[in-house]
Amino acid sequence: MFTSNGYRLDESPARFGMLDPVPDSDRDDRDALWARLRRDGYLYLPGHLAPELVEAFRAHYFAALAGTGLVRAGTDPGLGLGADGEVDRAELRRVLFDEIVPGEAYRALTEHPRIRDWFAWLLDDEVHLHRRKIIRHTRAGENGVGTATQAHYDLVYLREGTDRVLSMWIPLGDCPLDRGGLAYLEGSHHRVLAEERAGTLKRPAASITADLPGLAEEYDARWLFADYRAGDVMVHSAHIVHASCDNTDAQGRMRLSTDIRYQRVSDPIDWRWQEHWHDRDGL
Secondary structure (H helix, E strand, C coil): CCEECCEECCCCCCCEEECCECCHHHCCCHHHHHHHHHHHCEEEECCCCCHHHHHHHHHHHHHHCHHHCCECCCCCHHHCEECCCCCCHHHHHHHHHHHHCCCHHHHHHHCCHHHHHHHHHHHCCCEEECCCCEEEEECCCCCCCCCCCCEECHHHHCCCCCCCCEEEEEECCCECHHHCCEEEECCHHHHHHHHHHHCCCCCCCCCCECCHHHHHHHHCCCEEECCECCCCEEEECCCCCEEECCCCCCCCECEEEEEEEEEECCCCCCHHHCCCCCCCCCC
16 A cells, blocks of 8 residues: 555556656667657666765665664664654754765766766766755655655746756665655646646646555546666656655665755756755745
8 A cells, every 4th residue: 555645545557556667778869868768857877886986875875874863773874774663853953954965976976977977978068066956865654644745746846947947856775666756747747837837837846746546547648657767767747747645664774865946057056945954944
């Protein structure tokens, strides 16, 4: 059973499907990738990064937060096993926003040549990485509205820059279906693009809804999932609707992921996204 923010998803073939990975034959074909991106709104790139690269950051992240009570005592931080007790949220926020987010390990990961050089190749230009980059961990068993990422598309948060910005979502470690990875509403970018052109979606920055099954009915579309492995990445447009599911991992392993955004330096840049991410930055 799959849930998101406590809502149970419809797993019928009309509402539930799997993401289509980019085949090896298209991986080095820029025109083919752009054709897929325009058609599907996303590029699912299994094994794009070395697994040890993301696993090392996963271990770094949970080791840094071990003193907050987040991680089960006496366990390998790389496993990301959640502790049962209370978390010192003040200390967690201090370490996250003062040490991890602005730290060298995070910068090195998000500017790794397999990421920066790949975007420069795909965009055929010099590229800019938005400084505001987000890291999320989700503990197993958390549910209810506000625990999983609600349905949204990225452009509503990036109104001051180009709509041609591309996001990369990186699972930091294995993220099988029961750990609550990112899901995409099939074909939703076509509707969003049409409504953006018509000016009917000029709303304050906000998620669309926590009710993923209800949104699938409204769009008459499937939510698409993947059994992500360490090293996989997702690249998606600013218009496709996406969300995450609840973490129901039976062993208590936490989901960890980051989402970052690259664009051409020649396109307008949203000035609000040029400071390190903080949960009180108003975005």
